[in-house]
Amino acid sequence: MSLIKEKKGTWITYRPDIKVLDCTIRDGGLINNYQFGEDFVRAVYDTCVEIGVDYMEIGKIASPKVMSTKEFGPWNFCLEEDLRSVVGSNETPLKLAVMADIGRTFKENIRPREDSVVDMVRVAAYIHQIPAAIELIEDAHSKGYETTINLMAISKVSETDLDEALDIFANTNVDVIYLVDSFGTYYSEQIHRLVKKYLNITEQVGKKVGIHAHNNQQLAYANTIESLIMGTSYLDATVYGLGRGAGNCPLELLMGFLKNPKYNIVPLLKLIEKYVKPLHLEMNWGYDIPYMLVGQLNEHPRTAIEFIKNDERDFVKLHNTLLDMQP
Numbered sequence: 001m002s003l004i005k006e007k008k009g010t011w012i013t014y015r016p017d018i019k020v021l022d023c024t025i026r027d028g029g030l031i032n033n034y035q036f037g038e039d040f041v042r043a044v045y046d047t048c049v050e051i052g053v054d055y056m057e058i059g060k061i062a063s064p065k066v067m068s069t070k071e072f073g074p075w076n077f078c079l080e081e082d083l084r085s086v087v088g089s090n091e092t093p094l095k096l097a098v099m100a101d102i103g104r105t106f107k108e109n110i111r112p113r114e115d116s117v118v119d120m121v122r123v124a125a126y127i128h129q130i131p132a133a134i135e136l137i138e139d140a141h142s143k144g145y146e147t148t149i150n151l152m153a154i155s156k157v158s159e160t161d162l163d164e165a166l167d168i169f170a171n172t173n174v175d176v177i178y179l180v181d182s183f184g185t186y187y188s189e190q191i192h193r194l195v196k197k198y199l200n201i202t203e204q205v206g207k208k209v210g211i212h213a214h215n216n217q218q219l220a221y222a223n224t225i226e227s228l229i230m231g232t233s234y235l236d237a238t239v240y241g242l243g244r245g246a247g248n249c250p251l252e253l254l255m256g257f258l259k260n261p262k263y264n265i266v267p268l269l270k271l272i273e274k275y276v277k278p279l280h281l282e283m284n285w286g287y288d289i290p291y292m293l294v295g296q297l298n299e300h301p302r303t304a305i306e307f308i309k310n311d312e313r314d315f316v317k318l319h320n321t322l323l324d325m326q327p
Ligand SMILES: C[C@H](O)CC(=O)C(=O)O
Pocket: 027, 124, 125, 150, 151, 152, 153, 180, 181, 182, 183, 212, 214
């Protein structure tokens, strides 16, 4: 098959199935334990409405029984009253999403859809947590939510296990299966192949594929575009790339690429100017050598985060440590 026929569009095509999901607060909260002020969360929400993105992931719905409310801020729990103090009853076209981590979120943390401003529950799981993920997906689905499965760290998973996992999720009620590059390790040609694998399974059962990319090798944007051209429909991005470690696909880059006239970049530029550039000086996410090294060597960002937190400078030593961790 020629490459053009394999693709679902080119850079000039308008694809009405595309949904942009802003996960600034949820992924950014991994840096500051979800201690964002309400003003900032409201500014991101207002901007998401104005710029026309389809979903905003406003945080996690962790159980206060397993995570301390002293240590973690309100966006780690997303209690209904906290959500409503920012979004009211959200009378806008923007849909709200929350993330449910296996082992930290339980069925009791998911209220019936009609009692909540939340529209979508995104279940985040590692490969060994699939049975618990399915239970949570089915629970959220039966309560009326749109659902996604974000299977994390797949760059550490064998091809046969990944194939089996995709088959399993294809037989659930989940709406979207996410390709998650947790360690920012994939090159665009690998994304190309993986999207084809995901689509081969999801297209048979009427599900969509999403992409969540990290920027360790400065490829989050390129990989997001590659995946969208190959047929993913749900695209994760964050304002100015705000996110753990090297951060994520920058939303403003993606907005520039997309052709749907409903998207409007101008309010986003204002948000970056007023809030996000100053925050960057404090929170300091984004491309850096330690994050590059963990991305190149397919390791969790925690080693790089620790290195930076301790103000270490010896990149060669870090490189050797990471090499020692290789199988
Ligand atoms: C599954 C989520 O998207 C979590 C995350 O950020 C990751 O990269 O893993």
